[in-house]
Amino acid sequence: MKKETNRWVVLISSMGILLCTGIVYTFSVFAGPLAELRGWAVPDIMMAFAINSAVGPIPMIFGGYFTDRGWAKWIARIGVVLFGISFAFTGQATSIFQLYLIYGIFGGFAQNFAYSACLSNTIRFFPDKKGLASGLITGGMGGAAIIAAPIANTLIERYGVSQAFWRMGLAYALIGFFFSLFIRSAPKQAVPQTAVASEKAPAPAKTITANKNWKEMLASHAFYLLILMFAMGAFSGLMIASNASLIGQSMFGLSASAAAAYVSLYSLSNTSGRVFWGAISDRIGQIRAVIIIYSAIIFAFILLVSVNQVWAFAIGIVTLGLCFGGVMGVFPGLVMDKFGPANQGVNYGIVFIGFSSAAFVAPKVTASLAAANDGDFTKAFYVAIAVVLLGLGLSLVYAKRKTVAKLAAETV
Structure with a gap:
């Protein structure tokens, strides 16, 4: 018999992954030290953040396509690991073009791959608590800076900005990989009562929303x-x-x-x-x-x-x-x-x-x-x-x- 999925484990694991990719919102902490190290202008450096945000819909749609077909675990895993690696190599960029490519494009694609899989997959497990589940998952990403910013400051002061990028990127790749081990794909429809373990099953929805592609x-x-x-x-x-x-x-x-x-x-x-x-x-x-x-x-x-x-x-x-x-x-x-x-x-x-x-x-x-x-x-x-x-x-x-x-x- 197939083991039942505990939806709260999937939710917590998704939050853990987005806590890792949410380090993207600490980029302003790195901008000044990176400008000092490379001699670049801060506005030019911050353009990498704008690129990272602008590419978002493309990987979200692409990742969402595979998430909708039951590949949520792999999309989340690929996304968080590649994001960690791209963040690590951001500190090794020696030109503005490399910064835009590594952090802006590669990092933006990887981050939103993970975001798409974690968010869209997990809320399917919560037809009765869509808002709460969505809020907790996106809150994990939004709150990442609260944890990551002081860590980044400490690492920059102790090891320099390049090593701070390297150490944090690799650490988050490993942590994100660990959380991805607990991701399971949700059914396309609302989760039936028998699919939720270790808790009272959610009441079925009063109305059924027609699925549209x-x-x-x-x-x-x-x-x-x-x-x-x-x-x-x-x-x-x-x-x-x-x-x-x-x-x-x-x-x-x-x-x-x-x-x-x-x-x-x-x-x-x-x-x-x-x-x-x-x-x-x-x-x-x-x-x-x-x-x-x-x-x-x-x-x-x-x-x-x-x-x-x-x-x-x-x-x-x-x-x-x-x-x-x-x-x-x-x-x-x-x-x-x-x-x-x-x-x-x-x-x-x-x-x-x-x-x-x-x-x-x-x-x-x-x-x-x-x-x-x-x-x-x-x-x-x-x-x-x-x-x-x-x-x-x-x-x-x-x-x-x-x-x-x-x-x-x-x-x-």
């Missing part, structure tokens, strides 16, 4: 609403993530060390928000959670432009961090809820283009507006408010269409 998804109006909503929701979070320290110093008079503490607070809020909003969405529904999240983002930016006090900056940073985490934690379940679990890997990979587009645009727009206004981010905040207002409007349209569709189904 990527072609059918692209033919639906809902897809275009979702990809735009995802981009607009992520825009503000990415704006703050790339500029939190500068905003604190230039607009609220914080010292560099105090601003750095707020960056850590933002990261912690981002991580917590993925779990918090994921769990909330299981209770009130994903689209209702999205509407509340977008409303909270607007409130936070209005507070930042209206009150020039440190307490306002603190509340704004925490709120925006929680909401950015919420966007990342809720959207995987939202996509699965609409298009079914069978093709979640490919479908979410395509919708993820919305996030990657925002990741490429938001930091550039923010930096340009701040530079044109002597370091004042007020105009950038107004742009963010406009973007999120549009996202909120689209969310309300999506919610109304969903309600109409549900009523139509009940009358058949």
Whole structure:
């Protein structure tokens, strides 16, 4: 008899793998020492991070294709091991081109291979807790910097930046390989009651979502609403993530060390928000959670432009961090809820283009507006408010269409 799969073991193992690949978010810790070692400009070095983010949808779709066909364990294993190796060799790059190739392209492909497999596979085990599972998995990746950043600083001070890359990359490749041993592929449909060991099986869903492949998804109006909503929701979070320290110093008079503490607070809020909003969405529904999240983002930016006090900056940073985490934690379940679990890997990979587009645009727009206004981010905040207002409007349209569709189904 085939051994039953404990879904919590798969969840914890997936979190472990994404804790390893989440080291990508500590890249700013390495940028200064790497610039000093190689004589490169920091903005040129940070372009490697932008490339890493921009290539995301391609490996997510490709990895999702094989994950949807039962290869989750191998895709996760290949992804995390290759990411660790690419991170290790990043410190050996002797030209900007090599940095872009090793960290930007190879690292971006490997990281998102693992991300696609871990996320899309695991939430299939949790038809009753999609939001919580998604929040915990993405929270693992978002929270990696909290652990990795101090380790990276210590290694850089003791051994130099090249050795720090090498040691951390190889360590995470080995740790990630270990966690991959416990990954099991979920069925394409919701997990039946007999498939979950060591716990009470989840109650079957009240309604069955029709599975749609990527072609059918692209033919639906809902897809275009979702990809735009995802981009607009992520825009503000990415704006703050790339500029939190500068905003604190230039607009609220914080010292560099105090601003750095707020960056850590933002990261912690981002991580917590993925779990918090994921769990909330299981209770009130994903689209209702999205509407509340977008409303909270607007409130936070209005507070930042209206009150020039440190307490306002603190509340704004925490709120925006929680909401950015919420966007990342809720959207995987939202996509699965609409298009079914069978093709979640490919479908979410395509919708993820919305996030990657925002990741490429938001930091550039923010930096340009701040530079044109002597370091004042007020105009950038107004742009963010406009973007999120549009996202909120689209969310309300999506919610109304969903309600109409549900009523139509009940009358058949």
